[in-house]
Amino acid sequence: MMDxxxxxxxxxxxxxxxxxxxxxxxFVVNGLLSLSxxxxxxxxxxxxxxxxxxxxxxxxxxxxxxxxxxxxHRWEPLxxxxxxxxxxxxxxxxAAIAWxxxxxxxxxxxxxxxxxWMPAGNLKVEWAFQVDRLSMVMVxxxxxxxxxxxxxxxGYMREDPGYPRFFAxxxxxxxxxxxxxxxxxxxxxxxxxxxxxxxxxxxxxxxxSDQANADAGKKAFIVNRVGDFGFLIAMFLMWSNVGxxxxxxxAAKASQLPAGGAxxxxxxxxxxxxxxxxSAQMPLYIWLPDAMAGxxxxxxxxxxxxxxxxxxxxxxxxSFLFALxxxxxxxxxxxxxxxxxFAATIGLKQWDIKKVLAYSTVSQLGYMFVGVGxxxxxxxxFHLVTHAFFKALLFLGAGSVxxxxxxxxxxxxxxHDDAQDMRNMGGxxxxxxxxxxxxxxxxxxxxxxxxxxxxxSKDEIxxxxxxxxxxxxxxxxxxxxxPGSTILTAIYGLxxxxxxxxxxxxxxxxxxxxxxxxxxxxxxxxxLREAPWIMTGPLAVLAVLSxxxxxxxxxxxxxERFPVGTAELLHHWLEPVVGQATAALxxxxxxxxxxxxxxxxxxxxxxxxxxAGAVLFLKPARLTRAAAAPPERGVAWVLANKYFVDEFLxxxxxxxxxxxxxxxxxxxxxxxxxDGLMVNGSATFARGVAWVGSRVQSGLVGNYAWAIVLxxxxxxxxxxxx
Amino acid sequence: xxxxxxxxxxxxxxxxxxxxxxxxxxxxxxxxxxxxxxWLVNVMFCLAAxxxxxxxxxxxxxxxxVYTGAIMVVFLxxxxxxxxxxxxxxxxxxxxxxxxxxxxxxxALAGETLALLAAPMPRLPVxxxxxxxxxxxxxxxxxxxxxxxxxxxVLLLVAIIGAVTLxxxxxxx
Amino acid sequence: MIQPALFFxxxxxxxxxxxxLTRRNALILFMCVELMLNAVNLTFVxxxxxxxxxxxxxxxxxxTVAAAEAAVGLAIVISVFRHFKTVDLKAVSVLRG
Numbered sequence: 001m002m003d004x005x006x007x008x009x010x011x012x013x014x015x016x017x018x019x020x021x022x023x024x025x026x027f028v029v030n031g032l033l034s035l036s037x038x039x040x041x042x043x044x045x046x047x048x049x050x051x052x053x054x055x056x057x058x059x060x061x062x063x064x065x066x067x068x069x070x071x072x073h074r075w076e077p078l079x080x081x082x083x084x085x086x087x088x089x090x091x092x093x094x095a096a097i098a099w100x101x102x103x104x105x106x107x108x109x110x111x112x113x114x115x116x117w118m119p120a121g122n123l124k125v126e127w128a129f130q131v132d133r134l135s136m137v138m139v140x141x142x143x144x145x146x147x148x149x150x151x152x153x154x155g156y157m158r159e160d161p162g163y164p165r166f167f168a169x170x171x172x173x174x175x176x177x178x179x180x181x182x183x184x185x186x187x188x189x190x191x192x193x194x195x196x197x198x199x200x201x202x203x204x205x206x207x208x209s210d211q212a213n214a215d216a217g218k219k220a221f222i223v224n225r226v227g228d229f230g231f232l233i234a235m236f237l238m239w240s241n242v243g244x245x246x247x248x249x250x251a252a253k254a255s256q257l258p259a260g261g262a263x264x265x266x267x268x269x270x271x272x273x274x275x276x277x278x279s280a281q282m283p284l285y286i287w288l289p290d291a292m293a294g295x296x297x298x299x300x301x302x303x304x305x306x307x308x309x310x311x312x313x314x315x316x317x318x319s320f321l322f323a324l325x326x327x328x329x330x331x332x333x334x335x336x337x338x339x340x341x342f343a344a345t346i347g348l349k350q351w352d353i354k355k356v357l358a359y360s361t362v363s364q365l366g367y368m369f370v371g372v373g374x375x376x377x378x379x380x381x382f383h384l385v386t387h388a389f390f391k392a393l394l395f396l397g398a399g400s401v402x403x404x405x406x407x408x409x410x411x412x413x414x415x416h417d418d419a420q421d422m423r424n425m426g427g428x429x430x431x432x433x434x435x436x437x438x439x440x441x442x443x444x445x446x447x448x449x450x451x452x453x454x455x456x457s458k459d460e461i462x463x464x465x466x467x468x469x470x471x472x473x474x475x476x477x478x479x480x481x482x483p484g485s486t487i488l489t490a491i492y493g494l495x496x497x498x499x500x501x502x503x504x505x506x507x508x509x510x511x512x513x514x515x516x517x518x519x520x521x522x523x524x525x526x527x528l529r530e531a532p533w534i535m536t537g538p539l540a541v542l543a544v545l546s547x548x549x550x551x552x553x554x555x556x557x558x559x560e561r562f563p564v565g566t567a568e569l570l571h572h573w574l575e576p577v578v579g580q581a582t583a584a585l586x587x588x589x590x591x592x593x594x595x596x597x598x599x600x601x602x603x604x605x606x607x608x609x610x611x612a613g614a615v616l617f618l619k620p621a622r623l624t625r626a627a628a629a630p631p632e633r634g635v636a637w638v639l640a641n642k643y644f645v646d647e648f649l650x651x652x653x654x655x656x657x658x659x660x661x662x663x664x665x666x667x668x669x670x671x672x673x674x675d676g677l678m679v680n681g682s683a684t685f686a687r688g689v690a691w692v693g694s695r696v697q698s699g700l701v702g703n704y705a706w707a708i709v710l711x712x713x714x715x716x717x718x719x720x721x722x
Numbered sequence: 723x724x725x726x727x728x729x730x731x732x733x734x735x736x737x738x739x740x741x742x743x744x745x746x747x748x749x750x751x752x753x754x755x756x757x758x759x760x761w762l763v764n765v766m767f768c769l770a771a772x773x774x775x776x777x778x779x780x781x782x783x784x785x786x787x788v789y790t791g792a793i794m795v796v797f798l799x800x801x802x803x804x805x806x807x808x809x810x811x812x813x814x815x816x817x818x819x820x821x822x823x824x825x826x827x828x829x830a831l832a833g834e835t836l837a838l839l840a841a842p843m844p845r846l847p848v849x850x851x852x853x854x855x856x857x858x859x860x861x862x863x864x865x866x867x868x869x870x871x872x873x874x875x876v877l878l879l880v881a882i883i884g885a886v887t888l889x890x891x892x893x894x895x
Numbered sequence: 896m897i898q899p900a901l902f903f904x905x906x907x908x909x910x911x912x913x914x915x916l917t918r919r920n921a922l923i924l925f926m927c928v929e930l931m932l933n934a935v936n937l938t939f940v941x942x943x944x945x946x947x948x949x950x951x952x953x954x955x956x957x958x959t960v961a962a963a964e965a966a967v968g969l970a971i972v973i974s975v976f977r978h979f980k981t982v983d984l985k986a987v988s989v990l991r992g
Binding site: 746816820823 | 896898899900901902903904905906907908909910911912913914916917918919920922923925926927929930933936937940941943944947948949951952954955956958959960961962963964965966967969970971972973974976977982983
């Protein structure tokens with residue numbers, strides 16, 4: 001791959017090392033700045049005020065209120081410039097590389113090796129980056145949306161005493177995420193994979209002084225370990241059975257394994273376990289809703305736009321493996337479909353605005369997995385891209401709302417209610433017209449209304465699924481004896497229902513947040529106002545992207561009828577990377593145009609029905625404030641409590657583990673075996689031996705003489721016998 | 723026997739050997755330290771005779787001079803100096819059971835030695851005995867083993883100093 | 896006459912051992928040790944008829960060491976006696992652990 005004839009040699013692609021290095025420099029500088037005390041000594045220093053720090057508020061901005069408003073970190077100006085700038089610079093480099101790729105039309109991976117990491121016998125793992133069409137899509141998303149979210153964070157986090165620390169973590173996250181998508185082999189990806197997990201943990205627990213936030217961080221970290229175990233096992237199996245860990249090597253050698261055999265299926269399933277952990281799929285999705293404890297820009301960047309899509313990326317990256325294992329691909333489809341539906345139902349009854357979005361993210365990730373599982377890798381990546389646009393917009397919009405609510409509560413000197421509970425909102429449209437408009441664009445996009453971006457990507461996934469169900473290698477494969485066609489059809493149906501639910505819960509969120517009368521405290525209401533331009537600016541850019549992102553991959557059907565541009569740009573762009581695998585799983589079958597039209601009409605009809613139903617049946621006027629709200633009953637009670645999955649896991653898994661840990665591991669093994677038998681036991685043993693020894697050391701010369709003589713007897717006796 | 727020894731030679735050899743063993747037995751069984759010491763002197767004389775018979779004339783000479791003449795005399799001198807010449811009575815011997823066990827152990831040890839001797843020995847030719855039997859010892863002592871020889875002199879010096887220091891009167895620890 | 900010499904040597908050594916095990920008087924113990932040393936010397940001399948004069952050289956060394964040992968040992972016995980008014984090892988128990 002390193003031949004000099006590669007079309008990208010000598011272009012901007014040579015600078016790919018600069019892409020992660022720039023944010024890394026930002027991390028180093030911001031990290032060093034975060035070590036200095038937050039305020040200059042003097043009357044402004046809140047630590048000199050003994051009454052500060054006792055406000056007792058929970059949720060976001062709790063720590064902001066500990067300090068006085070208007071006080072900023074002493075290095076705030078430098079961080080404000082540096083934090084976003086490094087990511088923007090990184091985006092510019094990425095754009096230059098992408099331009100070089102467009103210009104040269106390079107369609108093979110361009111691998112840059114920077115050194116050897118693990119030279120161990122036959123195993124040789126390189127520090128290598130791979131620039132190809134798939135990784136560039138991801139790099140552009142990460143640095144592009146990352147830049148916008150960094151800018152938004154400036155407005156959102158400016159008055160937090162941990163401002164430089166926040167940007168240091170955020171920069172570091174970008175570094176690892178770029179390593180994840182640029183890595184040319186699985187171990188380098190794993191470095192990024194673990195690194196983003198670390199940053200996710202650090203940022204979820206950013207306000208770690210609150211126990212709940214710290215716990216949420218731990219939960220995310222621990223649940224992700226389950227997935228990482230799968231990733232590791234997959235790598236081990238890959239190495240021992242395929243004999244390579246870099247993508248080119250694995251792709252070349254994987255076909256040696258029997259297609260559809262147990263080994264390739266096991267590798268893919270373990271890989272998918274890793275993806276399910278990172279991308280919050282069943283049953284490892286439980287950490288993502290709790291991850292909302294982090295600052296909202298973090299939720300937008302890490303837990304919506306980039307990190308959680310790493311699993312989708314990894315499967316698309318490993319498409320050559322999944323193409324050989326139809327059973328594993330069907331597993332991906334099933335898990336993705338069920339997750340999408342399951343999370344959507346929970347999203348119906350959440351009151352916390354960020355929780356709604358969190359379950360929505362889980363649900364949309366399910367869609368992506370359905371796409372990549374069904375061999376529609378382009379569709380999955382396409383949905384990843386559009387989802388990054390509109391979900392980042394939704395989260396940032398929610399952040400804007402939460403920010404406004406907090407400011408209002410604070411400036412109105414009102415009693416602090418939960419600023420994230422939609423029951424305390426309502427009627428924000430008048431106060432925040434821009435946020436309202438942008439969030440509606442995102443809502444229509446996620447609901448799948450044309451011509452918003454989400455329509456195209458979701459429709460492509462559902463359409464491909466429908467097509468695959470009828471005539472494809474995947475449909476003729478079986479999964480635990482069930483024919484693939486049955487599964488694909490069932491998941492298609494589930495996907496349609498999920499689309500309906502998506503439209504309903506998103507509309508519900510919009511209605512409760514922005515429409516009707518304001519339900520905030522009477523003192524707070526007059527202080528509600530739009531966020532500053534540094535926050536609405538990124539929202540506007542994201543809104544444009546959400547609106548137009550579908551242009552990336554317009555279905556041929558639409559392109560024929562309307563003069564909107566070239567059809568299936570992304571499809572052609574990714575063809576060299578995933579085309580072979582797509583063909584292997586999907587075959588060449590294309591649906592007739594009439595069927596495709598019917599499918600689009602059904603999908604759009606479902607989305608409109610969902611929105612209309614929500615508008616008709618949900619009455620914000622009937623809502624009461626969160627504090628006074630009556631408890632939920634019946635199905636709503638089950639949904640509001642997320643099917644009691646957390647409680648079930650707590651009772652069924654965590655408590656037994658804790659009990660076993662206490663009784664067996666702690667008291668039994670640690671105290672009993674290690675402390676008792678081994679540590680104290682060795683001491684007791686030594687004391688016993690010493691006691692015997694001290695008895696022997698009687699000090700009586702006669703006894704010693706006896707011992708010597710008996711010893712001589714034995715020795716000479718041995719010589720005699722020999 | 724690789725070499726035929728004259729009968730008279732053998733007779734004397736066994737005679738001195740038996741006397742030595744008998745004296746040794748008497749030595750360990752005497753209650754009086756003086757008697758015991760004198761029986762030990764007898765053992766050493768017999769050994770000196772055996773040395774001479776085995777052509778180790780120099781060793782035989784210093785056996786008499788050093789062991790019998792110096793070391794044993796010093797022993798007797800100490801016994802008399804400390805006025806230990808009379809028998810201590812039964813306290814000197816350990817209990818009968820200990821003595822019995824010691825006898826068993828001693829017999830076992832002797833038995834083992836005999837068993838070892840019963841095994842076939844490597845048959846090396848007997849070294850030709852030169853006319854002058856002392857000079858080979860001297861040559862070895864002052865060439866190959868010169869360093870060891872000099873170190874023994876240091877050892878003796880240290881022993882002298884140690885003995886003087888230990889036996890000095892009025893040293894209170 | 897190697898074999899009889901070795902035989903006598905073994906017997907004498909065993910007798911010395913029995914003496915060490917049965918007696919309690921420090922001086923007699925010393926003399927028993929001297930007897931054992933003499934038994935070993937006999938072995939050295941007996942084997943030197945076969946292996947050359949090295950055995951005799953070692954006898955010289957053993958005698959020197961025995962002389963040194965006797966000097967120091969007897970000095971110790973004297974000081975012990977001065978202190979305890981006896982040379983019975985049973986009475987000397989200050990250094991017992």
